[in-house]
Amino acid sequence: METKTVKDIAFLARMRVADDQLEALAGELSGIIGWVEQLAEVDTEGVEPMTSVVEMTLPRRDDAVTDGRCREAVLANAPDRTEDFYTVPKVVE
């Protein structure tokens, strides 16, 4: 894995990685990816990918409101808020 790839996936994950750490990370990640690539040797022809860990049908519920009116609880942990809103840096000029 090249340092450019690490930089790209770090941006996809919105996680800053200092330039001087890219090289070391590329080495570590290449090691892990190289190691997991051993799965290529397993014959999975006709095998369904696992989508449910235990055999059960996903339950359905009524499409009804069961919760709400707890604005203060929702906003209680906001690192920054204005009145009843979360705040973010300006996104529209």
Added chain:
Amino acid sequence: MTSRLTDLSVAEAGEGLRTGAFSSVELTRSLLDAIERARDANAFITVTPEIALERAAASDARRAEGTAAGPLDGIPIAIKDLFCTEGVLTTAGSHILDGFVPTYESTVSAKLRAAGAVMLGKTNLDEFAMGSSNVTSFYGPVKNPWGPKDGKDLVPGGSSGGSAAAVAGRLSLAATGTDTGGSIRQPASFCGIVGMKPTYGRCSRWGIVAFASSLDQAGPMAGTVRDTAIMLGAMAGHDPKDSTSAPVAVPDFEAALTGDIRGLRVGIPKEYRIDGMAGEIDALWRQGVDWLEAAGAETIEVSLPHTRYALATYYIVAPAEASSNLARYDGVRYGLRVAGDTLDEMYENTRGEGFGAEVRRRILIGTYVLSAGYYDAYYLKAQKVRTLIARDFSRAFETVDVILTPTAPSDAFAIGDKMDDPITMYLNDVFTVPTSLAGLPGISVPVGLSARGLPLGLQLIGRAFDEETVLRTAGVLEQAAGFDVRPAAGAG
């Protein structure tokens, strides 16, 4: 009954509370004092003495009125700091959750509270439960009470390292843990206690900080198999708030401890006899076979041919799910926020500073294997191999009732060891990860000491939702091993 209240098992303490030998407040105080004396072990991130004493007093009042709830009423326990607790700081061992005080209670901790259990505090863990040593916690490593050894402090294992160290160090009678690839069982083995990962879906995941949602499962950690059964009974049960929580009845797990395993068929998977396995681990495993046979069980060699691919499968599936789950830490709704000129910069700064090295590594791996062009080659392939791993177990369980393996490939190592290469650390979970991928129940029971005098556990694996057979067999193993050695740090 032992003289020190901190040395009691959950079952013994319950008896003492019933007979009025002591009160929950007295019991709770003695454990809070022990926690205070053992601050240096760093087993707890947050201690909650006011809450503990208030709940203990409430329990004593219920008992006086004759309305005590059951075997956990008035019993002090510790909660892994991955469970959201209303009004109490919840960190997941991460900088990015700085100051997060949930306004709600996880289902499992709420059920324990409803059963009358007294929360002593929140235990330390690897950051976001990602680790096998408790070394990745933002709040620093935990010291295993069995150390130091050869002048070095030992890890308690991980990720539920604080919970394991608290129980082994007699700072709590029992604790909750969570297990994604071995995070209850491996620390239980390292600390000489019992730890059980129930079947996926047995305990609600609601209110537990998510790591890998198809693998995460809450479970009990305690000093004895009986205590583990008592804890599981209170923690388990269907929860409509977790769609993967199974709508199945909760049996009386304690009643499953009959001590009778005559005729039980115990599988010994030949693929777990890995290259370079330590002689003492192999010897202990053979000893386990002898114990179970002496109790009337029949042992049968079974084959789990895809075992060798389990770790690689896990290290695709778990990081992929983690990268998705951890996308929520955006500096907007809770926790740490590091300023930036644009929204993207604020995200990048917050997440760059808030996540530690191991979490960052896994988010990057997960993002990579899920990214366009790689999804089929990695993630889809891993989910197919996962099907094969689960199928191996299904086939084995056509001929056996339970499977016996070692829990971990070694005893506890020194803090700072195995840090040079991430894969060396990942190998700790070689025996526990397959069970997690298949969603099956597994338990670690302490059965002996290594040549260095450190505890070692054996693992029992059962069919989905057959925790009773696992616990019954574990009880027999515990009885036969007679493991009652205590770490020096907890003795006194």
